[in-house]
Amino acid sequence: MTGSDPRTAPSTAPLTGPAAPCWVTLMTRDLQAAQRFYSGVLGWTFRPGKIGAEFSVARRGDIPVAGIFAVSTAYQVAVAWTPYFAVADADVAAARVRERSGTVAVGPLTLGKGRGVLASDRDGASFGLWERTEPATSPPAPDDHAHTWLRLRTRNAFDAAIFYGEVLDWASGRPGCCDVAYEGDEVIVRCEGRPLARISSGAVETAVDPLVRPHWQVQFPVADVPVTVAEAVRKGGTLVEERTVVGGSEATLRDPDGALFTVTDVRGPVEAPG
Numbered sequence: 001m002t003g004s005d006p007r008t009a010p011s012t013a014p015l016t017g018p019a020a021p022c023w024v025t026l027m028t029r030d031l032q033a034a035q036r037f038y039s040g041v042l043g044w045t046f047r048p049g050k051i052g053a054e055f056s057v058a059r060r061g062d063i064p065v066a067g068i069f070a071v072s073t074a075y076q077v078a079v080a081w082t083p084y085f086a087v088a089d090a091d092v093a094a095a096r097v098r099e100r101s102g103t104v105a106v107g108p109l110t111l112g113k114g115r116g117v118l119a120s121d122r123d124g125a126s127f128g129l130w131e132r133t134e135p136a137t138s139p140p141a142p143d144d145h146a147h148t149w150l151r152l153r154t155r156n157a158f159d160a161a162i163f164y165g166e167v168l169d170w171a172s173g174r175p176g177c178c179d180v181a182y183e184g185d186e187v188i189v190r191c192e193g194r195p196l197a198r199i200s201s202g203a204v205e206t207a208v209d210p211l212v213r214p215h216w217q218v219q220f221p222v223a224d225v226p227v228t229v230a231e232a233v234r235k236g237g238t239l240v241e242e243r244t245v246v247g248g249s250e251a252t253l254r255d256p257d258g259a260l261f262t263v264t265d266v267r268g269p270v271e272a273p274g
Contacts, residue, residue, distance in 0.1 A: 020178055020191035022086040022130055024066050024148050024218050028079055028257050031056060031070035037255055038068075041232045042220055042263075065147040079258045081218040083150050084128035085168055090115040093129045096167040097121075121163055123155050123214040124205055150197040151217040151262075157201040161187040164199075210260065211241065211252065219262040225249045228263045 028034040031054055035046045044058040044065065054070040087093040090108035094117045097104055106118035108131070117129035154160040161180050165171055170178045170189065178191040189197040203214040222228045229239055229251045236256035243250055250264035 020086050020176075021083055021148075021150055021196050023084040023128075024081055025084070025128070026066065026068045026079075026081050026259055028068060028070055028255075028259065030257060031068060033256060034068050034070075037232075037235050037237065040235050041228060041237065041253075042222070060147055063147065080126065081259055081261050082126055082128055083216050083218060084116070084130045087129045087131050087168065090117050090129055090131035093117065093131075093167055094119065097129075100163055100166060102163070102167070121154075121160065121214070123160065123203070125152060125154060125160075125214040125216050127216055147220070149195075149219050149221075151219060152197065152199045152214075153203045153211075153217060154199060154201065154214045155203050155205060157185060157187045157199040158182070160199050161189075215260075217252070217260075217262055219250070219264050221267070222263045222265060225251050225263055225265050229253065232263075 026034065035044075035056060035058075038044050038058060039046070042058075042060075044060060046056045046058055046068070048056055056068050057064050058066040058068060094104045094108055097117075097119045101122040103120045104117060105120065106116075107129075108115045108117050110133075114130055114132040116131075118126075119129060120126045152160060161170070161182075165180060168178070171180050176192065178189050178196075181188045181190065185201050187199040188195055189199065204212050205214060207213045225242075225248075229242065232253050232255075233239060238254040239251060240254050240260065241252040245264075245266060248264065248266040250262055250266065252260060252262045254260055
């Protein structure tokens, strides 16, 4: 989780059960430029956050979908999209990260309606943890409204599943916990019965190409991938990779500030193996 800050955003999480992916945030250098880009490419609207002028919440219709936080160029912080996972106790989860050779960069810190942690797993993939301490005030997304899903590209999917399983209590049998299923050389993460993340092997920690290094890939569903790619390029983005996958197609893009994200027309991570 490189420099991201959920703050008020996780009150809008699509899922609130233990260990579920609950939010994504973008750290950027120019908030207004990022809003213009993602508004044109993904059709989002924006509302100011409650913590200052440099934070806003992206919405699709009435549903909050992401947070965008601007950081001064004076700070050496990577521009990146970062996923967050809900936890019952941020202190416990952060300790588990450290115990399993991961890194806690920031937190736990009290932020808005909860406590956040900025961390990375033992292969270097960045992610966040979020403990809600106050009730949500925004309506949840409908069950059939998937606005984001995740894919972890990592060195070894099975080792990564063990790491995240131990940190987040996946497959623990506790009420509301996420389950994992092994399919070939990949792992599917299901939360409340919904497939929300895929873990794939083959990343290389020392690779120069950021797409090859271990990282959490944030994927946004769109109706038409080529049209979305064309609009992103027109607004100053860059096409990094375009692929045909089972069930449709996907494209990895770089926004004008350098943040990588993926758009796809498949219906969920289960249908998009690499």
